[in-house]
Amino acid sequence: MLLLYSQEKLKKKSYTKIMKYLILTLTFLLSLHAHFDEEDLYNFEKKCSICHDTYVQNDMAPPIVAINQRYKKFYGKDLDLSVSKIRDFLIQPSYEKAIMHPAIKLYDLMPKQKLSQKEIEAFSEIIMLLDFEVPEWFDKHYESHNLNDEKK
Numbered sequence: 001m002l003l004l005y006s007q008e009k010l011k012k013k014s015y016t017k018i019m020k021y022l023i024l025t026l027t028f029l030l031s032l033h034a035h036f037d038e039e040d041l042y043n044f045e046k047k048c049s050i051c052h053d054t055y056v057q058n059d060m061a062p063p064i065v066a067i068n069q070r071y072k073k074f075y076g077k078d079l080d081l082s083v084s085k086i087r088d089f090l091i092q093p094s095y096e097k098a099i100m101h102p103a104i105k106l107y108d109l110m111p112k113q114k115l116s117q118k119e120i121e122a123f124s125e126i127i128m129l130l131d132f133e134v135p136e137w138f139d140k141h142y143e144s145h146n147l148n149d150e151k152k
């Protein structure tokens with residue numbers, strides 16, 4: 001049983017790209033009273049990165065790193081404010097709550113996701129508190145979609 005459990009854990013670990021380099025950040029963040037754990041990171045990868053992959057450019061949604069940067073730019077240094085705005089958006093996405101309007105034009109409004117209260121809290125923090133790697137294609141993507149204004 002124990003063996004099964006640890007194998008399952010290992011599988012999860014190798015599957016989760018984010019966790020490769022974020023465990024240390026996580027330990028650091030937990031000391032800052034963040035409310036998410038390893039399980040939340042795993043679920044975030046499964047439920048959100050499917051559309052919001054930061055590493056592979058896709059036609060489904062902006063990468064997580066873009067959301068992180070956009071919210072920082074829009075709401076400033078107060079990350080708690082961004083976290084609470086993302087929380088509101090996840091409870092019920094709407095055009096009025098959204099701040100990535102060019103992304104809505106490109107991909108349509110994000111469909112509401114089935115999430116527990118705990119996941120909503122955790123995922124909002126994951127987006128704002130972790131440092132996501134900026135992929136190589138990122139700048140080109142902004143140029144090609146004329147999003148440079150939004151990036152600022």
Ligand code: HEC
Binds near residue numbers: 097107
């Ligand atoms: C089916 C694809 C899909 C899935 C799955 C998905 N999203 Fe999105 N998301 C989008 C699209 C498309 C946008 C851009 C349009 C928009 O802003 O509504 C978006 C935008 C966002 C935004 C920015 C909203 C704004 O405009 O201010 C946040 C935050 C977000 N997603 C969080 C999440 C989280 C957390 C998850 C996982 C629970 C998730 N998304 C899962 C498609 C998806």
